[in-house]
Amino acid sequence: MSDVSRTAPEKGPLIYRQSIFTRLTHWIWAIALFFLLLSGLQIFNAHPxxxxxxxxxxxxxxxxxxxxxxxxxxxxxxxxxxxxxxxxxxxxxxxxxxxxxxxxxxFPAAVTIPSFQDLATGRVVHFFFGWVFVAALFVWFLASFINGHIRRDIIPKGEDIKGLPRDALDHARLRFKHGRSYNPLQKLAYFGVFFILFPLIILTGLTMSPGMDAAWPWLLDLFGGRQTARTIHFGVMVLLVAFFIVHIIMVLAAGPLNELRSMITGWYRASPGTPTSAGDKP
Structure with missing residues (x-):
């Protein structure tokens, strides 16, 4: 019986994909949004x-x-x-x-912070992590504007829009391409989160504050009143939770170890055939 030679599957290059600012703010947002969600449900329970x-x-x-x-x-x-x-x-x-x-x-006790009914503590937790969230977003915007991350990886371009149907079909078939930049679906999703959902949840949160309404009365006109702003705030929270669920599913389907390495070290294993640069690793 003759021996059959076996070759290891070809590996693509390790590319430096995520800057320290993207990685740091990513994990700060993950923690902040967790506490914002559960403390927000505590506040909502005061008048559901x-x-x-x-x-x-x-x-x-x-x-x-x-x-x-x-x-x-x-x-x-x-x-x-x-x-x-x-x-x-x-x-x-x-x-x-x-x-x-x-x-x-x-909402049940299992999904609120604190678990027992305590509006005052819920508001303290919510406001603290709200400002942590805003500070991280400011750092991300400033760093990403300077290093070109927003222009290069977030804002969809013409070719991204054209490639959207094919990319959606590839995702439906669980065929992922690990490239140097984000794929069209990722760009569209991240653009919606960073430039629509995040600003909306911040501005509607500010609209519910009587102090901010006195300083910026145009917020009430913009959102049609404090009660409407509260409803939009809740709706955006639901959309962010949906985005998080889809995001986790895609991470698991695309290769969790590679995705986690990217968000911890910055290095990402690209698909074979990805053009390399001087700073890439084999």
């Missing part, structure tokens, strides 16, 4: 309803989301009403915990 317009209350009918509990013949149940459509969400929203000791609150 969202409205459109300047005002809210019993005499108004402008709620787009309500989470509450009701008494029924079968006992208390959790309810969620979205645009007038009511759903039974017992055990998750409106009423959670075990049957012997149910908790009547919007």
């Amino acid at each position: 309803s969202l409205y459109i317009g300047q005002q809210s209350g019993f005499e108004f009918d402008n709620a787009v989301l309500e989470i509450y509990a009701v008494n029924t013949d079968a006992g208390p149940r959790g309810r969620t009403r979205v645009f007038g459509q009511e759903f039974d969400t017992s055990g998750v929203l409106g009423m959670s915990g075990d049957a012997a000791r149910p908790q009547f609150r919007g």
